[in-house]
Amino acid sequence: MNLLDHLITIVLIVGLPLYAVRSLPGTKARIASGEPGARVRMYWETCRMQWVLTAVLLGGWWYAGRTGTQLGFSVPLTGGFWIAIAILVGLCAAMAVQYIRTARSEKSRREAKSSFGEAAMLMPHDRRELRPFMVVAVTAGVCEEILYRGFLIWYVAQFTGTSWPGMIAAVAISSIAFGVGHLYQGPPAAGKIVGFAVVAGTLYVVSGSLWLAIALHVFTDVAAGLLAIVVLGDDDSPDAACVEGGESP
Numbered sequence: 001m002n003l004l005d006h007l008i009t010i011v012l013i014v015g016l017p018l019y020a021v022r023s024l025p026g027t028k029a030r031i032a033s034g035e036p037g038a039r040v041r042m043y044w045e046t047c048r049m050q051w052v053l054t055a056v057l058l059g060g061w062w063y064a065g066r067t068g069t070q071l072g073f074s075v076p077l078t079g080g081f082w083i084a085i086a087i088l089v090g091l092c093a094a095m096a097v098q099y100i101r102t103a104r105s106e107k108s109r110r111e112a113k114s115s116f117g118e119a120a121m122l123m124p125h126d127r128r129e130l131r132p133f134m135v136v137a138v139t140a141g142v143c144e145e146i147l148y149r150g151f152l153i154w155y156v157a158q159f160t161g162t163s164w165p166g167m168i169a170a171v172a173i174s175s176i177a178f179g180v181g182h183l184y185q186g187p188p189a190a191g192k193i194v195g196f197a198v199v200a201g202t203l204y205v206v207s208g209s210l211w212l213a214i215a216l217h218v219f220t221d222v223a224a225g226l227l228a229i230v231v232l233g234d235d236d237s238p239d240a241a242c243v244e245g246g247e248s249p
Helices: 003-032 038-063 079-103 106-115 117-122 127-160 164-180 187-207 210-231 238-244
Strands: none
Touching: 003 038, 003 117, 003 127, 003 164, 038 127, 079 106, 079 187, 079 210, 106 117, 106 210, 117 187, 127 164, 127 187, 127 210, 164 187, 187 210
């Protein structure tokens, strides 16, 4: 390991949570005041920050002479890989079914609306906001998986070892760090995010491929964005009209 590895770890564990604590109140205030484009600007800022940090990591990784396989960019056609594929498909199918059911049920939409909690203010509320949010979904799926699963699990494993107990500890520690980085969404949401991180980390470790964790992350965030405009959008919006017609956007 080198100095950059330690610095990136500090940014992930300490820097990003502190940044969210300092910047989010102002962003939420602008959104609450009805400032035009406040959410969209937040989305683009998030994309820029994550891609810059990921580019720094990848540049340092390459400079240190490490391979993409060490970071999880591989497709090992092992039994663990195919088991992880089956789990991934099952999880995505379950989310898709749940989304369709929620979109077609008024009661489910009310329950889903309350489940967003503090994160509701940050989610897209119409199709204009949905487009940049989809860019955020892909960005987070790629960048956060590289940073928290590919890199941070590797980093922690340098101390815990690569045996199964060591990898379990590495997944647990990286998942907690990921949840802390999302505390701005509220403790209940952060707890769920820790659970998601454990699933994504397990898929990565079992399959040996970061691509599966990336696919799960992108699918989850895209589904959340689509659900948000259904349950959080204005009643007179085109999205609400789609719901009343029994269709998902």
